[in-house]
Amino acid sequence: MDTFVLNAITQELQQQICLAKINHISQPDEQSVILGLWQRGQELRLAISVDARYQYLFLTRQPAPNQVFNFGKFLQHHIKNAEIRAIQKPLLERIITFDLVKKDIDGQDLKFRLVLEIMGRYSNLILINQDTNKILDSLQHVTAVQSSYRRIAPGAEYVPPPLQEKEELLNIDQTRFQQILADYEQEAQTSASACLWKFLIQRIGGLSPLLAKEIEGAHLDTSAEARWQRLSELIRIVREGAYQPTLILEQGQQGKQKPLALSAIPLAEFPHGKTCDVKTPDSMNAAAEQYYTILVERQRYDTLKATLMQPLTARLAKARKKREHLLAQKQQIDQAEDYKRQGELITTNLYQLSKGMNSARVIDYYSEDQALIEIPLDPKFTPAQNAQRYFKRYSKLKQGSVMTEQRLAATEQELAYLEEVQFFVEDAQNFYDLQQLRAEMEAATPSKSKKKSVSKSEPAKPAQPFLRFVSSDGFDIYVGRSSRENDLLTQRTALPEDVWLHVHKAPGSHVLILNRERKTPVPDQTLREAASLAAYYSKLRRSGRVDVIYTSKKYVRKPKGSPPGLVIVQEFQTLRVIPQANLTAK
Template sequence: MSFDGFVTRAVAHELENVLTGGKVVKVYQPSDTELLLHVRNRGRLHKLLLSAHPAYARVHLTENPTDNPSEPPMFCMLLRKHLEGGRVERIAQDGMERVLHIDIRSRDELGFETTRRLVAEIMGRHSNLILIDPDSGNVLDAIRRVGFGVSRHRQVYPGTGYTPPPPQNKKNPLEIGRDGFIASLDYNAGRLDKQMVERFSGLSPLLAKEILHRAPLGDREALWRTFSGFMAAAREHRYEPALFDTDGKQGYSVWPMTHTGGEIRRFESISECLDRFYFGKAERDRIRQQTQDLVRSLKSEIEKNVKKIHILKRELEEADKAEEYRVHGELLTSHLHLVKRGDTEARVINYYDPEGRELVIPLDPMLSPSENAQRFFKKYNKLKAAVKWNEEQIRKAEEDNAWLESVLVQLENASIRDLEEIREELEEEGWLKSQPRKQNRRKKDHPEPLSVRSSDGITIQIGRNNKQNDRLTHRLASPTDTWLHTKEIPGSHVVIRAREFPERTLLEAAMLAAWFSKARDSAQVPVDHTLVKHVKKPSGSRPGFVIYEKQRTLFVTPDPDMVRELLKRQPKG
């Protein structure tokens, strides 16, 4: 993948056509690296995503659902103050760099018209989103402040003058002619793709390799024609956005890449292409960062339980000797008259043996015959008690691991809002220490499952943690609704909220059950479905644990595109 200067150019062109003249009706900040601007233009609401994520920095229109914090961060509040109610005047790229300027005209506190510029710098781990006053050139604030201690050459802080990213002193590829292009390259030095990247701004290694791939080796004129063909398409904004997938390695470009091989999928717009490529990536990465310590702790507990189960089972194997001790004790008791203190062994007839063979019983010479017999009975009783205790501990450890595995799956599939409920459950179950929390007056009293609409317009609900699973299955669902869950695989409860529905709705619900499970990346995932009235929660069991009967099983392979379309059909509000 490569959000290069040409992708930036295509995005700028699309946004200029779609958003110019539109009104900014709402500003959100879903995370510490992302902004979401709702812009209404020509009777349609558009969602503009701007991300300064170190790995997934980008700008594009999106249709993917997002979770926004109940309390907006300070930068979001500042943007609302300056941008909401304003009109998008201009969207432009800075040369061929990965920098976008979005000018929005609004009114200040005194009612005077003013222009604010939102600058999106897409530069890997140095990416940033900066609000500036273009008249004064000063920074109003940034989603990522950069002080003198971070960079001596360029500070991004309220009140400082805005300094663009340092120039790379490369040539603009859209302005280069034949002679200049040929003279720019050293054909004897090799690695022409690398040379093109070093000499021309906005050109990524991916596009440079494609240009080289399409030109016959060593033919300078053919290389120029190929290069100039791409540049002409860029000048005229003739783009063919595409995703490519080669042996599991995915990427995107504004034109199909033929040198990568593999599957190519084309899109009508660059935003649609980027929206599909980044679907869920940044959110999962953000969740992973926030939960890595928790995940590590839970995995450690699972490993401890696995070792504990192994030790307990080994002790159970040793406990097989319990019956032998009981036989020794009873035979010795019935032959006490043949044994005296000081004997090291007793030879008795084993009447438990069908053939009545002689059995040699080892003795402690310091004990009396009766005491030796009692010693065997004590060993027998101790091992019998150990068997019961070990079996109970094995069962408990296996149940703990099954529950912990389900929590790990939920953490992987969780949204920011779900994390708090998962942490609360871990605290209630004693796996985490209780943490003081700020009281939020708008906090919901009950965990709310995710709701979507099937292609047939039927509501499907998904519990994304155990509290939501419990509430969905045992409180919200009706007895005649259909309940789904991956067969013997940790995952979410899914409920179709209807008595009757087409086969397509069942398949879509099964797809969601497979997607929100540990088997998300597997093929032919078994999904059980039955009526809610056949799903029971055993007394005293943990949240989310159920037993069910009269189920049928179908097999589905999770399809990210289908899931994405379903998740877009969430009810508003």
């Protein structure tokens, strides 16, 4: 949030929440606070964040989570039921103060000041005693070792951030601006990396990169006069407080929107060359809420996705290495009969062998041509002892064959499950889907601690499981969205005559055509549409044509003790289709 967005929001807050009462305090996470306010018979919520990735302040009507951390508990104790008496902000600084008054048990006024400092990764929310100017507590503590200028900790005197030694925006006239441009041209002659918008930020206070680029106007008129006109218009808007909420969203895949810019000043430069949706909401608070709701959701999505993918990738690598080891072991076991045969051939030829020989050249009576073969011997042992060594190798390998086969089968099952979960995590469309997958992964790992973290809210139960579509012939088609949903779809929802589909030899969703009227066969068009869905909701989505298997549910069974989503298909047919999801969702 730049200072001009904060100016516009502060203007609106002064009109809407002055004299409002703080009746609830919660924290979505350790870097954010939501103040529940009661004003003129209606409930509002003021969202505040000092997260290093995004800092914001805006009014919202979204429900607040019933969650609070230590700082939130501290605020509840001190300012719950306090009244907001004043909201102030210097025009070109990103510091907002809320003057609060609360009655003590004797009816005396307790005066507090809540200070929001938005300064990138140094942002903070600080509660101060107005009478003493002493800090009561803050979201971020700053020690004297971390900053020699000011200490932010309980009991320390509050000192505002140091002023930046830049030119005052409102004092710049055309002559002074022309001199700044001339200074830049002089620097550009000696530095190939010189950049005008960065130079403007260094020289003029209050400018954000977004507005500095707007003044530079790389894709607009770049004359000195045109640049001055853009700067003078910015100065006029700030002086008059005539802010115009502007929100720019980029249209992404599958109708998703990516937030690109939030501004209190109309932007001509930024949308150049991009597929943008420029919105002008009724208020700056509404613009900020929409912008940061999308941004925070995306950040939470990316963070959780990375958190889930990291252990998945490690487990997959470990399982693949284990499979390689077991396959090598199985290959040795497959050679067990060779050891037995070599031991028997040595025993048959004991009369012509002696201790100290490195090999035995004997006739292989087990081969059709009875050719001469050479069997390695250990010269330290007698021929009979060498034969026994081969028999022992044979016995050891045969004894381990059953266990190796079982371990290999279990490892293959684990790999299939992990690859399927990895696909669902990669394909998850939103934060809620990832929450469901996290819960599934935690449930499938019973050895891990089941302690609940206060920072992780439990995902709500879905209104209905599965993606649901209707075929051209009117058949309902269900698609699983996770391994657990695949199990639920195939084991609990499907009836024997329903048609079950899955991409061939790749991770993906179970797909079910509901054939409740027992129409035999299901129309070919419906079958192909469902197969296209099975191909689309699989790891082979971006392939040209994909093989999809289909069969009646009665031929699909789940092995006892197998991981979620794993089934065995006794008989099936195959369709080759193009992955696509063109059906109408229910």
